[in-house]
């Protein structure tokens with residue numbers, strides 16, 4: 001087992017990883033930018049190293065500084081967390097070349113899945129269904145017109161290097177294709193330095209269903225069921241739940257086993273998530289994330305498994321030690337992402353937290369690194385807390401979520417708390433009747449109502 005792990009991240013996820021390490025008897029090294037000198041992940045870690053100024057490119061993305069911090073503190077392994085260096089093949093290679101263990105998949109798996117064109121081709125070879133569209137990268141606008149003619153409109157142009165919903169544009173019809181094509185490529189170039197795009201049929205009413213996977217270094221791979229992450233804004237998840245209210249036991253078993261079989265066939269190791277769109281009883285693979293997900297929490301709540309602990313354990317090379325049959329599912333769990341953003345305009349709201357009260361009680365978990373007096377820096381992601389609630393069933397979970405949202409106080413900055421209270425009170429949400437387009441339609445309808453009153 002590792003004696004010391006360097007956590008190359010910040011905020012709630014750095015704290016989450018720190019907690020798993022402590023329970024495993026592993027000491028932790030935090031790294032931080034000058035903007036995060038007072039951050040909770042730094043305060044709680046056994047050691048900390050400042051790795052640069054506030055901009056992420058100079059600190060949390062500064063590979064030499066991170067490796068140096070690992071060397072001077074004598075860390076055995078580096079956990080990349082979520083975002084930042086977590087899906088950077090070169091980083092994973094360099095970590096290993098410098099004699100540390102990278103707590104994550106092999107650099108080769110990061111490469112294959114990081115390019116969505118290669119990822120789709122790889123899983124298709126293993127028999128996974130994918131969204132109809134181009135068979136690889138689309139090289140020209142002429143080719144795009146031909147593919148769209150075959151699949152039918154609307155179509156989606158997507159960045160091969162995509163992530164975070166960037167570089168993705170819909171063309172409703174032939175007239176809109178040229179614009180979508182150039183906008184997607186422009187955005188992809190700006191965000192990822194790579195303007196390669198591919199195409200998919202734009203599904204009208206799908207749900208986002210993803211499967212949590214874990215593989216070891218010995219070819220064993222299991223799944224921990226699905227998460228429904230259909231409540232999204234601008235292709236970004238806002239609320240997640242497990243299990244999905246849309247799947248029956250047969251579908252659940254089918255897609256879970258198929259995903260685990262595919263990951264096993266490519267000898268995937270570590271935690272990973274295969275994402276699917278689900279429409280009219282059919283699943284379509286869209287991508288695989290080769291890291292921990294923000295919403296891993298809800299899976300932990302219904303399985304009782306500490307996924308970060310398992311991730312660290314398999315990184316040492318030990319076999320899983322259990323099989324699919326040993327994984328049990330109990331109850332229901334929902335996560336609300338609490339961003340420091342205006343709940344109507346979604347404009348980020350950094351600043352000082354003047355008062356703070358977190359909810360508690362049975363079935364309530366708050367993963368957060370904020371505290372009263374903490375100053376949210378403007379430089380990073382606006383996620384400041386994850387409210388994770390679980391119950392015996394979905395109904396109990398929703399009632400508990402309503403209660404906890406009412407107790408949660410985060411003063412001094414705007415947050416999405418009021419939006420979450422509104423979402424979970426909607427009949428569609430209560431009935432589990434929503435697709436990936438539901439939240440945007442709901443927000444547009446609310447705006448229209450407000451404007452009509454003016």
Ligand code: ADP
Nearest residue numbers: 162163164165166200201202203208235286436
């Ligand atoms: P990213 O890596 O940028 O998050 P994904 O491929 O995972 O991109 O897609 C993000 C979200 O975009 C999905 O959860 C879904 O809401 C939407 N999306 C992706 N592909 C399609 C599609 N073919 N049709 C409709 N919506 C899609």
